[in-house]
Amino acid sequence: MLSAFLRRVGQTLIVLFGISVLVFLVFFATPGADPTARIAGRNASPQTMEKVRHEYGFDRPLPFQYATMMKKLFITRDLTSYANRGEQVVPEIIQAAPVTLSLVCGSAVIWLIVSVAMGTLAAAMKGSWVDRTLIMLGLVGISMPVFWLGQVANLISLSRYHDTWLFSWVPGPGYVPLTQNPLAWFKALVIPWCVLAVMFIGIYSRILRADLVALAQEDFMRTARAKGLSPARILVFHGLRTSAITYVSLFGLDFAQLLGGGALLTEVVFGLPGVGRLTYQALTNLDLPLIMATVMYSATFVVLANAVVDILYILLDPRVRDGR
Amino acid sequence: MAVNFPHSTSQPLLEVKDLCVSIPSYGRSVALIEHISFTLREREILGLVGESGSGKSVTATAIMGLLDTPGLKITGSVRFRGQELVGLSARKMRAIRGRDIAMIFQDPMTAFTPVYTVGWQIDEQIMAHERLSRKQARERTVQLLAEMGVPDPTRTANRYPHQLSGGLRQRAVIAMALSCNPTLLIADEPTTALDVTVQAQILELISTLRDTHGSSVLLITHDMGVVAETCDSVMVLYSGRIAETGLAEALFAHPRHPYTTALLNSIPPFYGERPHRLPAIAGTPPAPHERPAGCAFSPRCHDAQTICSTIPPLSPAGNGQQAACFFSTSGQQEH
């Protein structure tokens, strides 16, 4: 068990190293483009250019450049973005991360609860009008683009019906840290949570329903029925528990990519200064150090989440535990 | 049937009468089984034999009330200790299932939910039917596993299904089926997925259940050898209908239905002369929707006559046997 865990950690580190090399090569070793000019920003003075070239070691061989970059990113954390008024990149991300974390975690809780409820109910009532309605609702959720849904939500809650009792509590766009004012934090995020969750509810309820329906044909489900268990118990303890294995693996990956900046559209629409929005800004400004940092940040989350999923797998599925 | 059952009292435990199951298919109703009637007495082991499509598994699942295909129609009567099971409410059926009638299935590899320990799953069945604490249930589980010949039962109870060998898993399946002391055990091909040496052990176990647990067994199999080894009486099914019934020993010694005869002859002999070619039955058993009119076996039968285009009734054929054939060999009573 311990050796399997250590092996997993080792694999994670190797993958992270690989990604960092790849990202570095894409941005800094692309032939025909001088990274110095890009880091220094448009219309930079020759002094700045010289400073950047020396600081990043662009006059030295590639491995040295890579090492310098990683040192600035992870150890001294003083990677500076000249394109953006000389702001340090790492603190920017550290500031943005809690916003994204708040948004994604809250949303994940909603989509987890609602999709499990919808999927289970639909599977339990397979073929009935309830099932068909839930499938339809899920499909509607999947087909609504999140930026459109977000704008509509804003329109309704902030302008059209803002003065009614229903939406008068909704604050304007922006974010309030949880530590500062928990209630304001909640108020600012509750609509973004729901908007972000809608599509995932649609996808996950459908996946879960399909999985549960397929499981109903399994021999062990027949055994459970032959044991005289109640349908609810069969569905929850035998069906849902087994489906959790598939569900968790998908959930982990989606959760991670959202944390890594995948909630970009939602963040932009609701004016939340999260990692996604940061990436968006970095891309519009072609801010190389910031892009490098956000990409590394999101890669780290996806890879870490993968590792967490694998560990959950081990906990959920005894067959994996024994290495089969 | 005025027959002496060596091991059983004459109390009927299960009486099936005219049981028919049909499903709608392309606008018409296709009968999976037709007019199945039989009686299972207390402490009796009855073998239900037939090839694929004969309806043996459908019969068993219908008795258990486990058939839930949409549009499926069940008619006839299944009386278990006098109580009618056909049309019984789901709730009442659930109370009987697992407690009074238990069922084990062919593949022990897939019979358990993979994510729980074997002991947990046996406990679950006990606690579903009896007011016992988890600890009391586990005590019984361990005891049952020990009775089924599982070595180190306390440890085995804490193991996951995939960690056990096929033979051990089937023992655990049987332990689970017996956990609430059912009076009737329905075993659907319980040894088909097992190796012969393991099969021998499981068959041995099943045949001792009536003495150790007082259970009757309905044993479903395609293997005539398994029936001969374990069963008191036999019912041979062909294409959803009863072809022949009787006491196992008598039926195998003197089959009265041409299908039973042909089927027994087509098994390669293990002892004695080896025929150069086996007396095989031409053709294949018909699928339910292509069942011929009249006697379903007639297209494959050597002795088929014009009269065979009507369905022959199940009639006494001597020696306590009954056969559904106009030309059953009852005339030549052998001793």
Next chain:
Amino acid sequence: MSIPAPDTTKTLLEVRHLHKTYQLPGRKTLKAVDDISFSVRQGEVLGLVGESGCGKSTLGRCLLRLLPASSGSILFDGQDITRLSERKLRPLRQRLQMVFQDSSASLNPRRRIGDLLAEPLRVHADPINGKHTADMITARLTELLDLVGLPRSALERYPHEFSGGQKQRINIARALTLSPQLIVADEPVSALDVSVQAQIINLFADLQDQLGLTYVFISHDLSVVRQISTRVAVMYLGSIVEIGETDTVLHTPAHPYTSMLTQAIPHPTKGKTGLPAITGDIPSPVSRPSGCHFHPRCPYAQAICREKAPALENVKPSHMVSCHFPLVALQKIYV
């Protein structure tokens, strides 16, 4: 086609010290085939029996080089095929064919039977006339269908339109397309109904008579193997424990394992003989017991059996067994 009578004194296949080892995670090794040597004469049928995990299927695949052997050699018609390059092997592949258990899985559902059967002819050139012309292919396909007893209309139909038995006939026809000399059949009748099984066994026997084929016939069913085989090899956990003439091995087994196997099969004509007291499951091939692999289940095991693996030696001419205490003295003669 006139077939010269096969020269039955000629050795067609010779296997010498064959090993097939798999490396498993955690520095474990699985010896699926462990130092196996035997030979098959032309026109002979060697039955390969054993329970799950004994390595019989792995051995069958190694014989045709569908799996590479780890060490040892396989001589087909005097030529060592274990180390031949894929290109040099190709002409030999025509003479070696395989028939598998699952008749449906081995047929591409989207292709007509005619296409499926013609494919090997399009790929392989005729050794004498070179490339097969369309006329030659048509003629050959008709001939094949007649051989395996399928109607000529079968060529235009798809696999799903056939029953299990017919699909197995198609598989056999495909194996025969290039006129092979040796066919390795891996459980070819295990998935079939009893009545259909007899037809396919007869087909194997007929084809052998007509074409002078040599078979290695793998099955777990002793009665089936007895029906078809000239000689039988019994495998247990990767090794051959006994090999000899069919009825000698099956009726007067010298290895305690063979004896246990033969007594474990229930047979309708045998009646309730009471199955032998068999203990224990088959051990996992990954952790085989020391010495004689059978010793933990053997009623006659002595101290030496735990320590030293017995060699496969003659007990009688043409009857070999690997046991420190062969059962020759205890033999029961069946008639």
